[in-house]
Amino acid sequence: DIVMTQSPDSLAVSLGERATINCKSSQSVLYSSNNKNYLAWYQQKPGQPPKLLIYWASTRESGVPDRFSGSGSGTDFTLTISSLQAEDVAVYYCQHLETFGQGTKVEIK
C-alpha cells in the first residue's frame, strides 16, 4: 500500500508570509497512461469538512484563491500558500486514491 507522508506536522507562519507543506508518497503517483499525478490537497478548518483545494497535483479547484498553488511530480509534492491570511489557519491533507497524509496544521506566528 502507498503511504503518504507530510512534513512538517505543524508550522507557524506570519501573516503575509509564505507557507510550504510537503507530501511524499512511497511510490510514484504519476500514471503513464495519461501523464497525470493522482494527488490532491484539502483544507480542513475546525468543525468543518475538508475542502478540495488542488487536484492533479497542480490544478486549482474553482473558487480557490490563487495564493494556493500545488507543484511536484512522481513522489514529491508541495502545497504553497504564497501570502498567508488569517482565514488560512487549518489542517491541510494530501491524498492519493484512498490514502491520505497525516495532515499539517498551519497556524499564525
Next chain:
Amino acid sequence: EVQLVESGGGLIQPGGSLRLSCAASGFTVSSNYMSWVRQAPGKGLEWVSVIYSGGSTYYADSVKGRFTISRDNSKNTLYLQMNSLRAEDTAVYYCARLAHSSSWFLDYWGQGTLVTVSS
C-alpha cells in the same frame, strides 16, 4: 447547488449496528462515484468505502465484512450500514462525491455525522 446531508449517527454500544444516510441534491448519486470517509476525534482522515456508478463497492480493510455501502436511486441517497461496531469506529463520518471517477478526488463533502461507540 450540490448538497450532501448526513444523518443517522449517535451513541451505540460495542457490537451494535447503525445505518448512516447521506441525502444528495443537485446531482444524481447513481451517476457518480460516492465515498464515505471518517475522522476519529482529533485525528486525520481515513477512507472507509466507495461505490462506483456501476455498483461495484470497495472497503478499507478495517471495516471489510462489517460495513456495507449502498444507495437508493429513487431517494438519491447513499447509505453506510455498520455492523459489529467497535470503539475504534468512533468518528465523524463524511459522505463525499468523487469529482473524477478514477481519480478519487473528493469535490463535495457533507457536514458529517458523529458515531460514538461506547458502553
